[in-house]
Amino acid sequence: MSITIKDVAKRCGMSISTVSKVFNGYPDISEDTRQQVMRIARDMGYQPNALARALKTNRSYNLGVLFVDDNTSGLMHPFFAAMLNAFKSEAEAKGYDITFINHKIGASDMTFLEHCRYRNVDGVCLACVDFYSAEVAELVNSDIPTATVDHVFNNRPCVASDNVSGIRMLVNYAASLGHRRIAYIHGQRNSSVTETRITGFYREMQAHGLAVPEGYVVEGRYDDIMCTRRLMLALLDRVDPPTCILLPDDASYFGAMEAANEKGLRLGQDISVAGYDGIRLTQSLHPKLTTVFQDSESMGRQAAQRLIDRVEHPNTAPNGLVMIPVRLIEGETMARLIQ
Amino acid sequence: MSITIKDVAKRCGMSISTVSKVFNGYPDISEDTRQQVMRIARDMGYQPNALARALKTNRSYNLGVLFVDDNTSGLMHPFFAAMLNAFKSEAEAKGYDITFINHKIGASDMTFLEHCRYRNVDGVCLACVDFYSAEVAELVNSDIPTATVDHVFNNRPCVASDNVSGIRMLVNYAASLGHRRIAYIHGQRNSSVTETRITGFYREMQAHGLAVPEGYVVEGRYDDIMCTRRLMLALLDRVDPPTCILLPDDASYFGAMEAANEKGLRLGQDISVAGYDGIRLTQSLHPKLTTVFQDSESMGRQAAQRLIDRVEHPNTAPNGLVMIPVRLIEGETMARLIQ
DNA sequence: AGCCTTGCCTAAATCGTTTTAGTTGGATAA
DNA sequence: TTATCCAACTAAAACGATTTAGGCAAGGCT
Numbered sequence A, B: 001m002s003i004t005i006k007d008v009a010k011r012c013g014m015s016i017s018t019v020s021k022v023f024n025g026y027p028d029i030s031e032d033t034r035q036q037v038m039r040i041a042r043d044m045g046y047q048p049n050a051l052a053r054a055l056k057t058n059r060s061y062n063l064g065v066l067f068v069d070d071n072t073s074g075l076m077h078p079f080f081a082a083m084l085n086a087f088k089s090e091a092e093a094k095g096y097d098i099t100f101i102n103h104k105i106g107a108s109d110m111t112f113l114e115h116c117r118y119r120n121v122d123g124v125c126l127a128c129v130d131f132y133s134a135e136v137a138e139l140v141n142s143d144i145p146t147a148t149v150d151h152v153f154n155n156r157p158c159v160a161s162d163n164v165s166g167i168r169m170l171v172n173y174a175a176s177l178g179h180r181r182i183a184y185i186h187g188q189r190n191s192s193v194t195e196t197r198i199t200g201f202y203r204e205m206q207a208h209g210l211a212v213p214e215g216y217v218v219e220g221r222y223d224d225i226m227c228t229r230r231l232m233l234a235l236l237d238r239v240d241p242p243t244c245i246l247l248p249d250d251a252s253y254f255g256a257m258e259a260a261n262e263k264g265l266r267l268g269q270d271i272s273v274a275g276y277d278g279i280r281l282t283q284s285l286h287p288k289l290t291t292v293f294q295d296s297e298s299m300g301r302q303a304a305q306r307l308i309d310r311v312e313h314p315n316t317a318p319n320g321l322v323m324i325p326v327r328l329i330e331g332e333t334m335a336r337l338i339q
Numbered sequence C: 001a002g003c004c005t006t007g008c009c010t011a012a013a014t015c016g017t018t019t020t021a022g023t024t025g026g027a028t029a030a
Numbered sequence D: 001t002t003a004t005c006c007a008a009c010t011a012a013a014a015c016g017a018t019t020t021a022g023g024c025a026a027g028g029c030t
Helices: A005-012 A015-024 A031-044 A048-058 A080-092 A112-118 A134-139 A163-176 A192-207 A225-236 A252-262 A295-311 B003-011 B016-023 B031-044 B050-059 B078-093 B112-118 B134-140 B163-176 B192-207 B227-234 B250-263 B296-312
Strands: A063-068 A095-098 A123-128 A146-149 A158-161 A182-186 A215-219 A244-246 A272-276 A291-293 A321-324 A327-328 B064-068 B097-100 B121-130 B146-149 B158-161 B182-186 B217-219 B244-246 B272-274 B292-295 B321-324 B326-329
Touching: A005 A015, A005 A031, A015 A031, A015 A080, A015 B112, A031 A327, A048 B050, A063 A080, A063 A112, A063 A295, A063 B064, A080 A095, A080 A295, A095 B097, A112 A134, A112 B227, A123 A134, A123 A295, A134 A146, A146 A295, A158 A163, A158 A295, A163 A182, A163 A192, A163 A244, A163 A272, A163 A291, A163 A327, A182 A192, A182 A225, A192 A215, A215 A225, A225 A252, A225 B064, A244 B050, A252 A272, A272 B296, A295 A321, B003 B016, B003 B031, B016 B031, B031 B227, B064 B078, B064 B296, B078 B097, B078 B121, B078 B296, B112 B134, B121 B296, B146 B296, B163 B182, B163 B244, B163 B272, B163 B292, B163 B326, B182 B192, B182 B227, B217 B227, B227 B250, B250 B272
Parallel strands: A063 A095, A063 A123, A123 A146, A146 A158, A158 A321, A182 A215, A182 A244, A244 A272, B064 B097, B064 B121, B121 B146, B146 B158, B158 B321, B182 B217, B182 B244, B244 B272
Antiparallel strands: A291 A327, B292 B326
């Protein structure tokens, strides 16, 4: 159905090798021949077959992405979707397509590594996945180049958001506004992102000489409005309610809005909250959410760049960790306390 | 690096053909041999190479998806993301991986069709794309099986949300609550979805004998909070303001919330609005948005099923249009008018 | 004239599979 | 006994590319 190199060669009256060499920029081809082949190939609408090329060269120009969540795919989370989008754009600009790696393809269960081998991906980016699973370890320790997002494996390339600074900025900002009773509803514990933020929270609280009462740091869930609402209500019902509550992420803001409403409290005045992520949506709301902006676009782009770098220059030293700076967005949800 | 069929054959002391036949379920293999080959293959961790297989069989078990938007990718829109997610799950369950089709891969510009050929996709699903472009026409008219979402090409397989019913349900519901001045801020005009809804709007208004004043139907943008806010304020500033405003989609609800706030109007009491999509987020807000639920999950799943059906049974008659029913979600944003 | 470059091209092997057309050797039939 | 058949295997040709090794003129040098 498609036009093959053989068709082009025949039409040109030349050998297959010559046509191939034209397309691969070999020097031992005369200018005349090159022009002619190019013209005829274009006229015929010839497109080299990626499968055949990949089979021979062992380069598929395909990158795997690991974007699976327990429940639903990372596709549905605004932050991960934005990152994937940036990753994809950058990869495409460099000539790579992307393939989602999973472990249920058709009847047969595959490990992530098997799926990667099956599709001959040149490299794989691990973003939204349980980094502590055996499968992931197997993949990372294989010969397939990897890049990770927000989780470090030895000195392998990793793009990480500066979570320590991010959470500290929030605590510091809250403290600077006069808050002393600061609570933290954090995300699920089985991720290094969460752990990093929790540690940062305690450290910055300590730096400001602020106590963290029992129950002020409580496990919630990312992207879960109802859960956040419930936990926030519980915090507000305490005899010693916090004046400021840090949320798992921006999506949780909607839960906070409702909790505040139910209690008749005005956000940014009677009760202060802050999110984490800096997604577009919460920035066009009133009151505008105070949050930490994570540069998902830059993270996705750099993850792609660094992965491709590994793929194309496997013999240079791996480039380790890249920390992506975060930025405090001063919205309208944090009250200045009169002291 | 990887284990090939040759390695397995050697280890088994058999020919390559025999091993291949075992994996492809050929009948002329003895049970003993089958068992032995399977065991050794498993022990060695053998995984057939998809590239080689695809090259030979002309089946890549890869489906293309066309998910490009003018500005940003459809990945960022909750509705399309949900649909893609369902499509992906269904495809994976049937043994297919997915590849994003675009026209800028590396240095060379490709048409969508060229990209599909380059990657040897077995079929392609067109979801979030300009259906009126020449490129898309070229693709749809090629020999590559296609399935479309929300846009019909002749009798080719298409999964469409019942937009006519959806918009009519909203108008009908509004009318039944006593609304007579109903405005419609619709999405961008260059899509059949939008056109269908507009037509449906006028038709149902007429059916209820309701007039549509000049300027009551106005072009907004999907997923654009600011734009919706602006247009809604303009509508409310009229000498004959509507009592009910239909929005382009659920995401626009946030714009409507702000507009109502600015005017000091209570949503669902002083002013009524309705969305379109039924995404999770707007259903966990107060007031809960009245909207039309589009079954993105079912749409994605069925698009995958029907595309794969075309791929696997190319000689049966194409199955035309499947209409996915919509459902009115009665939220809290529509007031009952005392008459 | 003979030899060596150099420039330009081609033959053929190869990547890892699938699949068609045999090839065995033993059992059954005539 | 010999022809026939069958079950179970294998050889080899593809699929569409890349790449190594080599061929063949034409021109330059002794």
